[in-house]
Amino acid sequence: MHILVFGRGGQLALAMQDQGTKTGHRVTCLGRESLSIADEAAVAGAIAAHKPDLIVNAAAYTAVDKAESEPDQAFAVNRDGTRHIAAAARQADIPFIHVSTDYVFEGGGDRPWREDDATGPLGVYGASKLAGELSIAELGKARNATLRTSWVFSPYGANFVRTMLRLGADRPELRVVADQRGRPTAAHDIADAILLMAPFVADGSAHGIYHFGGAEPTNWHAFAEAVFASAARHGRPIPVVKPISTAEYPTPAKRPANSVLDCSRYLALPGAHLPDWRVGLDRAVDALVAAG
Template structure:
């Protein structure tokens, strides 16, 4: 089975490549300059050349704060670009897995978000990702949308790697404690995506396998909780650690507003696909151990 994935260097793409051999599939990354979601004319030719059985749209404008100053570019890539990928999937007659985000919600729910909950993004980034969902649903493609949250991995730039880097030079780090989310390991997410893609290809007429699903690590945490778990795992392996000073969102202002509640309920993905990501605490320990392994130093 051949899975074309948009992008080349992102956390999820790298994780999909790492999982491919284990899962017995071929993952083909397609990114710039051949495929650029800001250039609609590049999308169909680049994806068609891979002869895919399934397409995963993992490429995105992900600079959440910068998107406040570049809303048109974020919308072009995350909104219209997602629609271009979906139209290509429809033309090729293959299923599409669109990666989306907790940022489509306003963060006000008192419980983890369900797929059926009303959306209400607070930022340009969130609005652009919601526009991408809408473009995919209107495309006529055989689509499935996966929303995820707080992604980290041994690859690229992410919160876990930032905490370990800061701990090398600081004894105390201020971390927001009044935002809750579902920390998600990109390798865990990649494993679930491949399993989902296999099911979509094997059962093309099964409507129960299609739709919007939430895929995130089990459990919940604040950013401060996640930082403390990272430092505990690192210290246990002889790595750097720091004290966490718990601060409020108001004490760490950013251009883009973040949802106070980014927790995602993964029950529907478990019920329909039999997929449930591991507890975030377990996956954080694996990620930290991978980052501290001698081969990566």
């Protein structure tokens, strides 16, 4: 299968390249250096030129705090770019999987969020990603699906695991928010989930929105402690990690307190399971330590 991935250079695109190649697929990744997904004609031209069997949109404006002061840029990528890819995929009758986020929810309550729960993003980033989802929904039951995920980490790009390792190397003590809960998710596990979904999206038996994440919900403080426990296997120092509240760590964009996703619909797909994020964490830490 030839897979065309938008978002080259991002965590998920690189993971798709890794996992797709390992499973015998040909993966082509396109990034901003090749085209802007905000350019409708360029997107359609790229899809026509590559003639893939599957299209994955891993491109996104993900600077959550910066989006508050750059809404036009966030919506240009997360709404307009998504619409352009989805429309071109439908026109070419190519299966399409879009990756979205837990930030489409307002984060209240204590039960996991289902796909049909009311959305209510707290900031520009979540609103722009939701707008992208809605642009796909407008196409109806075409051969497309949206995979919402959360707390993505990998050996690539900017993410919580890399940040913790960098800060922990220089500081004996860190303060990390403990009242926000979610599912840490390795980018390579998301890539595997996309590959599992692909044939079901292609034959039309899977469509609409699905949730996917690591098997066990946690909070940022506990996740940080797990990062340092993993790094300790390599002799890295373990700083003291003090739990703090969201109110003690103000940011330009509000974060959902509860962004745990209910993944039951994904689990109903044949062969589906939720991965242990600690296994993915060890692999990511091993790769980061090896890379220096």
